[in-house]
Amino acid sequence: MGHKTEEQLLQIDYAPPKRDWTDPSVDFEARKGTWSYPGKAKNLQYMGFPNPRDWSPTDADWQLPEGWEKIIHDGFKERLEKYRSLKVFMDICVRCGACADKCHFYIGSGDPKNMPVLRAELLRSIYRQDFTTTGKLLGALGGSRKLTPEVLKEWFYYFFQCTECRRCSVFCPYGIDTAEITMLARELLNLVGLNINWVMEPVANCHRTGNHLGIEPHTFKDNIDFLMDELADITGVRCEPSINRKGAEILFVIPSADYFADPGIYTFMGYMLLFKYLDLDITLSAYASEGGNFGLFTSHDTIKKLNYKVYHEAKRLGVKWLIGGECGHMWRVLHQYMNTMNGPVDFLEVPKSPITGTVFDNARSAKIIHICEFTADLIKNGKLKLDPSRNDHRRVTFHDSCNPARAMGLFEEPRYVLKAACNHFFEMPENTIREQTFCCAGGAGLGNDENMEMRLRGGLPRGSAVRYVRDKHGVNTLSCVCAIDRATLSGLCEYWAPEVGVSGVHELLGNALVMPGENERPTDLRGTPIAAREGADHA
């Protein structure tokens, strides 16, 4: 061995050792802040889910049920037969790498297993071993692995590090959708009792009372009354929304965060002002009191179970059609799944705006429209008196939420509403919006506290774009149409783009909407003084 100089002796290699991706081990203790607490036994019991027990990912023994290998194998087999897409996705990836650097979690962390291609490979390697001849024959050489408890732990870690945002699928030449792979991997994990409480608790609560917080109908009503008192104080206008009113024309479904959480409540106030302004024949339901459906992050059966209340309430109340409020994954479930999962919704009619007469042909089969479609149509037809200068203290940008934007193509309507309601609107850079939008990093059940470090890592791409428009245009408001976003982007901005607040689209519409008989309105719906109003002509 050659003699080392002092210089060389001082050079210590700090680089992490290169790891073989097939090694599944995850040090949960060292990675606190990047995983979510497991589902509590009581919630699994409530849902009748298998293997309820209290455990922690830092335990050496995860108390898997007897015969867990067979349970996973059979579950996998069943799903390969049932979902043709899963089989195709398992077979056709050519590992071209186009998706590799498109995931916000990889972009923010550099952890190779956050690359969509490798995330999928975690499942695919087992597929090869169990379901393909070459995989069986070639073993590790053919990219297969044996299913071990360590592999399940790795699945738990990485499939609960995917927000099912679908950004990667936009770039895959074969249209492989890693979000769907994640959904099915989570279904498999659920079969052996591996899930997270931030999903299981809302699921169990929803099943019991209809909403994530487990709030019962009287509290639902009291809370709405309380918000309407506050709204009357601010605007001088009293709104009295109907609840459970049979025979109403429209059922309005919203996420519970709109009537509980800051800043969702201001969006709720915006909706209520709009409905009052139009004297719209619309009702809320204290049973369908949650549009959010964490079944989407659990299993197809659970989506169906939890959404049934919306279907049933529409039927029971005898409404003609539905409007969905500002919630991302809710919109996906209601618009894309309800008709086939719970439906057909053949007792409903094609939505037709009673104000403008517009028939929403795009909703001919689903019978539900998004509130932004409804409002954009009103504005287009000149039905709303708006004073956008009441939002002059806000310099606004728009975050495309993954589900409404990438999965559903709802790009223009929210922007149309915002531009009518605000004088200062600025887009974030092209490769961070519309179908290329970056996730809030808190969707699919990952928006909990214990996972905060992972959320902030994954939130960096969105945060960088927000910071950019903050610095360039003085943007101070990040607007969006999703309750999860409103919750998670608030923290994200606090960290990556301080001084930018988060608001819903209909909050800003509510600020601008000139209500008959209203007060002077020196403040916006949050009680923030509208500085720019001084000396301005009040409509």
Next chain:
Amino acid sequence: MPAPRYPRAQSSRRTPEPGLRALLAVLADHRERLVESWLDAAMASYPAEAQGFFLKSTDPFRNPVGATIAGAIGALADGFLAGADPASLRGPLDDIVRIRAVQGLGPAAALRFVFELKQVVRTVLAEAGCSEKLAQDGVFLESWVDALGLASFELYAAARERIWEIRNRDVTARTYSLLKRAGAVEEDDDSCGRPVTGRRPVHVKGGREE
């Protein structure tokens, strides 16, 4: 592409000693090499696959980690070469530290890059055949890096504290109207100081102040 974020580094009020000027002048001639080696040192804490990605694209939206760290290392190097007061470089330093504070590196690995400037300078001088400059002006290098290191400790601690503040605020925000209706929260009197932005600072009555 975004405008450069950092203002030109200010020279320290004290003019560098003549010898020191010579040291910095040698290094300034090798600025590119200095920046490149410093960046490599910072990137060494990431997995090999990720280093390639972080170093590849300069698009701050496709690759915010790499682009931010590269830009900020450049600004710090320029500050060093200008003999700037490290306190004036908190902007770029914070940009790097804030990212590394959420990447699971732990404080030592997250901040090691600051101290690696010493080794980088030694190497660059050795390559330029000017190692003797260090004997004269090593004290400047040592104290400059120490000052930057101390600033990075503060920024790291602030970033970690901010994560906990965000977690706390998340908890009250989630059920804000329920808490308010129950009279369990009261708004912070200072909230009018930050009218549009952020979540309303609230105190949970009887609880720890946020």
